[in-house]
Amino acid sequence: MIRFSDVSLEKNGHVILRGINLSITERRVGIIGRNGSGKSSFARLFNGIEKPSRGEVRFEDATGSGELRRHVGFVFQNPDNQIVYPIVTEDLAFGLKNLKLPKSEINHRIDQVLERLAIGHLRDRLTHELSGGEKQLVALAGVLVMQPRMIVFDEPTTLLDLWNKQRLMSTLAELDQPIVVVSHDLELLADFDRILHVENGDIIDDGQPGPVIAGYVDRSKC
Structure with a gap:
């Protein structure tokens, strides 16, 4: 479970999010809202990329940026912002080496994740030569090898064609x-367990996908 207790976020005197109080225990949660609503900043609070100006984010007994990152992985909208090394396996090994794991454990984790995502054929590929869909899966693999207990995705289908979108889904x-998935793609979120609608820094709706998404669509009509 992750809990937000009276969490607010301000930047340069501008309020991005205000007074968020909620707990998340569901397996699949979507976050929707217009551009500039604060939804991406909200997502980045989950694993400490953003730090609250006030309040606390807690994952079970963990709090603070360093502890949150050990438990909550984050997949960026653009995988180029996440992939660092030129060879796929080098990139996947990067975070594991920082954990001081033995080479055998590093190789085992990489092999497991490549098999799990069915991308073993990419292990020795140059990352800059990968397609958009392949890069997104490598970015996800880089999170999975760290064995997080929760994963947050920021607009994961934005750069994907239909085939790669279906594969990612x-x-x-x-x-x-x-x-937890931030997305404008309402189809992607339609069968999730819970949807949070963020607007002007507040969570204005929270519940089952059907009514929350319908309310969002109605509010978006000109």
Whole structure:
């Protein structure tokens, strides 16, 4: 469970989010809202990329940026912002080496994740030569090798064509970890367990996908 207790976020005197109080225990949670609503900033609070100006974010007994990052993985909208090394396996090993794991454990984790995502054929590929869909899966693999207990995705389908979008949707459905997904793609979120609608820094609706998404669509009409 992750809990937000009276969480607010301000930047340069501008209020981004205000007074968020909620707990998340569901396996698949979506976050929707217009551009500039604060939804991406909200997502980045989950694993400490953003730090609250006030209040506390707690994952079970963990709090603070360093502790949150050990438990909550984050997949960026653009995988180029996440992939660092030129060879796929080098990139996947990067975070594991920082954990001071033995080489045998590093190789074992990489092999497991490549098999799990069915991308073993990419292990020795140059990352800059990968397609958008392949990069998104490698970015996800880089999170999974760290064995997080929750994963947050920021607009994961934005850069994908239809085939890669369907592949990613299937992958998300099969993940063991609870996921939180920020997305404008309402189809992607239609069968999730819970949807949070963020507007002007507040969570204005929270519940089952059907009514929350319908309310969002109604508010978006000109």
